[in-house]
Amino acid sequence: MARKLLLDKIGIEGIRYYDVYRKNGGYASVEKVLKTMSPDDVTKEVKKSGLRGRGGAGFPTGLKWSFLAKPAGVPRYLVCNADESEPGTFKDRFLMEFIPHLLIEGLIVSSYATGSNRTYIYIRGEFGWIVEILEQAIAEANNNGWLGKNILGSGFDCEIFVHPGAGAYICGEETALLESLEGKRGNPRIKPPFPAVKGLYGCPTVVNNVETLATVVPIISMGGDEYAKIGIGKSAGTKLISACGNINKPGVYEIEMNISVEEFLYSDEYCGGIANGKRLKACVPGGSSVPILPANLLLKTAKGETRMMTYESLSDGGFQTGSMLGSGGFIVYDEDQCIVRNTYSFARFYRHESCGQCSPCREGTLWLTKILYDIEYGKGKMKDIDLLWHVQGNIEGNTICPLGDAAAWPVAAAIRHFRDEFEWHITNPEEAQRRNYGLAHYADTLQAEV
Amino acid sequence: MIKFSEQKLKEIEQIISHYPEGKQKSALLPVLHIAQQEFGGWLSVETMDYVATVLNLLPIEVYEVATFYSMYNLKPVGRYIFEVCQTGPCITKGSDNIIKYIEEKLGIKPGETTADGLFTLKTVECLGACGYAPMMQLGKSYREHLTKEKVNAIIEECRMNAEKNN
Numbered sequence: 001m002a003r004k005l006l007l008d009k010i011g012i013e014g015i016r017y018y019d020v021y022r023k024n025g026g027y028a029s030v031e032k033v034l035k036t037m038s039p040d041d042v043t044k045e046v047k048k049s050g051l052r053g054r055g056g057a058g059f060p061t062g063l064k065w066s067f068l069a070k071p072a073g074v075p076r077y078l079v080c081n082a083d084e085s086e087p088g089t090f091k092d093r094f095l096m097e098f099i100p101h102l103l104i105e106g107l108i109v110s111s112y113a114t115g116s117n118r119t120y121i122y123i124r125g126e127f128g129w130i131v132e133i134l135e136q137a138i139a140e141a142n143n144n145g146w147l148g149k150n151i152l153g154s155g156f157d158c159e160i161f162v163h164p165g166a167g168a169y170i171c172g173e174e175t176a177l178l179e180s181l182e183g184k185r186g187n188p189r190i191k192p193p194f195p196a197v198k199g200l201y202g203c204p205t206v207v208n209n210v211e212t213l214a215t216v217v218p219i220i221s222m223g224g225d226e227y228a229k230i231g232i233g234k235s236a237g238t239k240l241i242s243a244c245g246n247i248n249k250p251g252v253y254e255i256e257m258n259i260s261v262e263e264f265l266y267s268d269e270y271c272g273g274i275a276n277g278k279r280l281k282a283c284v285p286g287g288s289s290v291p292i293l294p295a296n297l298l299l300k301t302a303k304g305e306t307r308m309m310t311y312e313s314l315s316d317g318g319f320q321t322g323s324m325l326g327s328g329g330f331i332v333y334d335e336d337q338c339i340v341r342n343t344y345s346f347a348r349f350y351r352h353e354s355c356g357q358c359s360p361c362r363e364g365t366l367w368l369t370k371i372l373y374d375i376e377y378g379k380g381k382m383k384d385i386d387l388l389w390h391v392q393g394n395i396e397g398n399t400i401c402p403l404g405d406a407a408a409w410p411v412a413a414a415i416r417h418f419r420d421e422f423e424w425h426i427t428n429p430e431e432a433q434r435r436n437y438g439l440a441h442y443a444d445t446l447q448a449e450v
Numbered sequence: 451m452i453k454f455s456e457q458k459l460k461e462i463e464q465i466i467s468h469y470p471e472g473k474q475k476s477a478l479l480p481v482l483h484i485a486q487q488e489f490g491g492w493l494s495v496e497t498m499d500y501v502a503t504v505l506n507l508l509p510i511e512v513y514e515v516a517t518f519y520s521m522y523n524l525k526p527v528g529r530y531i532f533e534v535c536q537t538g539p540c541i542t543k544g545s546d547n548i549i550k551y552i553e554e555k556l557g558i559k560p561g562e563t564t565a566d567g568l569f570t571l572k573t574v575e576c577l578g579a580c581g582y583a584p585m586m587q588l589g590k591s592y593r594e595h596l597t598k599e600k601v602n603a604i605i606e607e608c609r610m611n612a613e614k615n616n
Contacts, residue, residue, distance in 0.1 A: 085578060086576070087576040087580065088580050089578065090578045090579055093578050093579075120468075125479070125483065125519070125521045126521065127578070128589075128590035128591075129590050129591060129592075163468070163479070164479065164480055164483065166479050166520070167519045167521035168518065168520065169575070169576075182473070183475035183476045183477065183511075184475075184511075184514075201470065242580065242581055244539045244580035244583065246542055246543075250581035250582070252581070288537075331539050331542070332542075337541075337542055342538045342541065345538045346537070348536075348575075349537050349576060352520075352575050353575065
C-alpha cells in the first residue's frame with residue numbers, strides 16, 4: 001500500500017468529529033508551530049517541502065506565502081478556496097466531508113504563518129451540507145481552544161468563517177473569489193496588483209486550495225525536507241486524484257507522485273481498469289480544462305517513456321502530445337464515448353461559466369458552443385473544424401483570467417487528436433445520430449495490453 | 451410587505467459579524483440564500499429590494515449579484531427542483547438518458563415546472579460529484595448514482611413529503 005498523508009485516517013470511525021480526530025494525533029501541528037516555531041519558520045518548512053498549489057496551477061505554496069506584503073497596521077487575510085467546480089474534480093469535497101478537522105488544522109497553522117486573524121473558507125454554494133459539517137468542526141475547534149483569542153497562550157488570535165458562494169465556476173479563480181467574498185459579481189480582477197499586495201478589502205491576501213492547506217499539516221509534522229523526498233523531483237509529496245468516467249472504481253485516491261499512469265488506471269488499488277470489459281479510448285487527466293489525450297499517448301509519452309502521475313511527466317510533449325496534472329480530475333473515456341459530444345459539453349460548460357467581462361471569452365465560448373452543437377447534431381460543415389480552431393486560438397491568451405484558456409484548450413486538443421472523428425460526424429450526419437465513432441485507431445498500440 | 455422573522459434577522463446579524471466593520475456587503479450572498487428560502491424559493495424584485503434595505507445597499511448592488519449566480523432563481527419555481535448535471539463526466543455515465551427519463555416522467559422540459567407546482571427540472575453544469583454520476587441536486591442534498599428506479603423513488607418521496615406538509 002502506498003503511503004498516505006491526508007487520507008491515512010479516513011477509515012477510522014468518527015474521524016469527522018473532534019474527539020476522535022484529536023485522539024488520533026489531530027491538532028499536533030498547531031501545538032508544534034505555536035510553541036516552537038515563528039511564522040517565518042513555518043513558511044520556510046513549506047518552501048522546503050516543495051508543496052505546489054493543489055487547485056490546478058501548481059504554483060509553489062511557500063513562495064506564494066513569501067510574496068505576502070506586510071505593511072504595519074494593515075490586516076492580512078488567508079482565504080481557503082473550496083469552490084471546487086472543475087469538471088472531473090471532487091477531491092476537496094471528499095476531504096471536507098470526511099475529515100474536516102484536517103482542513104481546520106491546516107488553516108490554523110497557515111493563518112499563523114501568514115498572519116491572518118480572520119480566515120475565510122469560500123465554498124461553492126451547492127455544497128450546502130458540507131457548510132454545516134465545516135461549521136460544526138469550527139465550533140468544536142473553538143470550544144477546545146484551537147481558535148479564538150490567544151490560542152495556547154501564544155498571543156495569536158484566529159477566527160475561521162465559512163462563506164458559501166452561489167453557483168459560479170469562475171469564483172474558483174482567486175480574484176473572482178475575492179470579489180465574490182466582498183459581495184459582488186465574480187468578475188476576475190486585472191493583475192497586478194496581485195492579491196498578495198492587494199486582495200480582500202484591499203489588504204494583502206493569500207488564497208490557497210483546500211488540499212494545499214490540509215497538506216501543510218503533514219509537512220509540519222514530518223518536516224519539509226522529509227516531505228520533499230516523496231514523489232519525483234518537483235512533483236513532491238502526495239496528491240489527491242478524483243477518478244471518474246468509465247472505470248471500475250471511481251473515487252478519490254491519494255497517490256504518491258511516483259506511480260505510472262498505467263498503475264493508477266489499471267491497478268485494483270486505484271481505478272481498477274476500464275469498466276464492462278471495454279477498451280480505453282481517451283483520458284482527461286487533470287480536470288476538464290487540460291488537453292484530452294488519446295489512449296496511445298496516455299500511458300506512454302510520444303518519446304515512448306512511461307507516463308507518470310507527476311506534473312512534469314503528464315505535461316511531457318507540451319500540448320502537442322502531452323497534457324497537465326491540473327487539479328487531479330482524472331476522467332476516463334471508453335470506446336463507446338463520443339469525443340464530439342464531450343467537447344460540445346465542455347464548451348457549453350465554459351460558455352455558461354464565462355463571466356462576460358472579456359469579449360474573446362464571452363463571444364468565443366458562445367461560438368465554440370454553437371459550432372460544436374451543429375457538428376454534434378448533424379448540421380456541421382467541413383470548414384467548421386478550421387473555424388473552431390481559429391476561434392479557440394483567438395480566445396487563448398487574450399483574456400484577463402485563465403478561463404478563456406481553459407475553454408480553448410479542450411477544443412484544440414480534441415481537434416488535434418481526434419480530427420477524423422469530427423470529420424466523420426460531418427460526412428455521416430445521420431449515422432452519427434445513431435451510433436458513436438468508436439475506438440478507431442487511437443488505441444491500436446495498446447490493444448494487446450488492454 | 452415581506453419581512454424576515456426575528457430569528458432570521460438574528461441569523462443575518464450573526465453573518466454580518468463575520469466580516470470587518472463596514473463590510474456588510476460581504477454578507478450579500480449568504481443573505482440572498484436565506485431570502486430565497488424564506489420568500490417562496492425565488493428572488494422577486496420586492497425581495498431583492500428588501501435585502502438591499504436590510505444590508506444598507508443600493509438595489510442595483512443586489513440585482514447585479516442575483517443575476518450573476520446560478521443558484522438564485524429569478525422566476526417562480528416548483529417546490530422541488532431537480533437540478534440534473536449534464537457535463538461531460540456525467541454524460542459518460544448516461545446523464546442524457548436520466549434527463550430524458552425525468553422529462554417523460556414529469557411531462558416537462560428543462561426550465562419548466564409541472565402544472566401542480568411541485569417539480570421544476572433544471573439542467574446544470576458540473577456539481578463536483580463526477581465519481582458518483584449520474585447525479586442531481588435536490589435542495590441541500592446530492593442524489594447520486596441515479597437510475598430510472600432511483601428517479602421514481604425520489605419523485606415518490608417528494609410527493610409524500612408534499613402531502614405530509616400540506
